[in-house]
Amino acid sequence: MAMSGGKEDGDPMMEMNMTPLIDVLLVLLIMFIITIPIQTHAVKVDLPQNSQNKPNPVNAEKNKITINAAGEVAWNGAPVTEVTLRQYLDQSASMNPEPELHFQPAPDARYEAVDRTLAQIKRSAITKLGFIGNEQYRNDF
Template sequence: MTPLIDVLLVLLIMFIITIPIQTHAVKVDLPQNSKTPANPVDSQKNKITIDAAGTVAWNGSPVDEVTLRQYLDQSAAMNPEPELHFQPAPDARYEVVDKTLAVVKRSAITKLGFIGNEQYRNDF
């Protein structure tokens, strides 16, 4: 009886080891808006910043949520799509950052990068 239990335990461990690791991914595939405002969208890269007061800025100019969405849609319609850099201030409110990321997610942006995270690499 003991050799049978040992064999079963070895098989159980083998199955546990060979199970692939689960990965979690969030895809951003949403419709595009065809309206295009004036051209404050750079064809190479654009930057969204959020300061400590909660002001959202597109390439240095403060914008509201609707204008931001219009700029994002215009940027997504370009070929090739420009990079979008996202840089919240370290002391920016999470609520504002989360709301802005939700707007980015609802747009059709596929090239999104977070700027400034490298300063926290040794904190964890």
């Protein structure tokens, strides 16, 4: 394909060799593709900033999770949802050194709520967990 002669062996070649031309064109095409700037399709939006400086709900030394008789979970005295509790636990687990986590369910709290909360604590990889308030029942058993 690259070599073609005339009708006789002594005649000059009449066709141009296209292989080097195609190679050069492919190299140039690749060079142009590489040098094209990447198109970003982003819309820049100026979002309003929160002007209130809320204190961090995760204490650096110790935090307390309580569960009342109705099954409501509270983080350091403030009621929280399951999603918010998970965020606080993940934030607490990522701190160095990790703060202590005190867990205090009410004596008449439902086992289901306590179990669900303990499962969340376990999934968040908390290593410093302590049960408090149980010492008042030590003589009952």
